[in-house]
Amino acid sequence: MNKLMAIVASLVFVVTAAVAFAQGNAESPFKAGASIYACGCGAGCPCGTISAKAGKCGCGKNLVKTTVTKVADNKVYYQMNGAEVSAPATGKYVCSCGCPCNTVSQKEGTCACGKPLKKAE
Numbered sequence: 001m002n003k004l005m006a007i008v009a010s011l012v013f014v015v016t017a018a019v020a021f022a023q024g025n026a027e028s029p030f031k032a033g034a035s036i037y038a039c040g041c042g043a044g045c046p047c048g049t050i051s052a053k054a055g056k057c058g059c060g061k062n063l064v065k066t067t068v069t070k071v072a073d074n075k076v077y078y079q080m081n082g083a084e085v086s087a088p089a090t091g092k093y094v095c096s097c098g099c100p101c102n103t104v105s106q107k108e109g110t111c112a113c114g115k116p117l118k119k120a121e
Contacts, residue, residue: 030068030076030089030102037063037112038078038087048087050076051103055112058093058105063112093117 030036030050039049039057047058057063066078075086091104095111096118103111104120111117 030071032068032070034068035065036068036076036078038066038076038080038085040064040080042080042083042085047105047107047109048091049103049105049107049109050078050087050089051101051112053101053103053112055101055103055114056110058107058109058117060109090120091117092120094120 037051037054039045039047039059040061040063041047041057041059045059049057049063051063054065055063064080066080068076068078069084070077071089074089076089077084077086088104088106091106093105093108094117095101095103095113095115097111097113097115099111099113101112103117105117109117
């Protein structure tokens with residue numbers, strides 16, 4: 001019985017370590033220094049659209065290429081028109097096709113690949 005418990009404990013440890021390792025190494029466009037595309041309207045715009053690829057933001061304008069300055073408190077910070085602005089790292093709406101555009105927005109619209117954003121779960 002002790003051998004069985006040791007084997008089960010070892011398997012749980014290996015699986016947990018593998019999952020943690022995979023999550024820690026997942027490529028995310030929302031890391032300091034990464035290039036992203038963001039709504040260029042400024043801090044007053046409520047769409048908060050950010051993406052790993054060029055496209056349209058939730059308010060219908062073209063996303064502007066910028067660089068992430070930091071990620072903190074579930075917000076992505078970047079420079080836009082000489083000012084630091086932020087957008088939520090998670091959106092009310094997300095890319096619905098699972099492509100690598102990683103578009104998130106606070107408003108309905110389309111993702112960078114042109115497909116409709118879906119309501120986040």
